[in-house]
Amino acid sequence: MPFKRPSLSRHWLLLAVAVLLSACDLLGLGPDPRIAQREADAKAIGAACRNGLRGIEDCYALNKGVNKAAIYAGWLEMDAYMRENKLEGQRAEIAPPGAAPAAPAEEVVEEAEPKAKAAAR
Numbered sequence: 001m002p003f004k005r006p007s008l009s010r011h012w013l014l015l016a017v018a019v020l021l022s023a024c025d026l027l028g029l030g031p032d033p034r035i036a037q038r039e040a041d042a043k044a045i046g047a048a049c050r051n052g053l054r055g056i057e058d059c060y061a062l063n064k065g066v067n068k069a070a071i072y073a074g075w076l077e078m079d080a081y082m083r084e085n086k087l088e089g090q091r092a093e094i095a096p097p098g099a100a101p102a103a104p105a106e107e108v109v110e111e112a113e114p115k116a117k118a119a120a121r
Contacts, residue, residue, distance in 0.1 A: 042067045046074025050082065053089040 045066060049059035056075050060068055082089065 039067060039070045042070030043074030043077065046071035046076075047078035050075045050078035051089050053091050 042063075045063050046056075046059060049056070049062075049071070054062075056072060059071055059075065063071065081087075
């Protein structure tokens with residue numbers, strides 16, 4: 001039995017399928033953007049903790065349920081930036097949970113009487 005050579009159209013079909021499958025990002029099959037957003041948020045949390053002079057353990061405790069690896073990456077990134085630019089952090093103070101915030105002092109403002117009323121008396 002002689003060997004039958006595949007047709008040229010079959011080669012073109014395989015080539016077309018390979019090209020279409022290589023562009024999966026165009027079909028919306030790429031990574032979920034919400035995952036990238038959560039990672040960026042976690043890195044921002046880590047950077048804010050470092051800028052607030054919080055230890056990494058405190059940062060983890062305050063942000064339970066957030067990706068610890070991304071928090072650490074953000075913390076390290078901010079640490080390197082602050083050391084490179086010789087920046088001091090700003091102490092962040094938060095009230096313990098359950099504690100009522102301090103009430104602002106009341107300010108009494110007295111309105112001056114209009115001149116017309118004062119003259120009429």
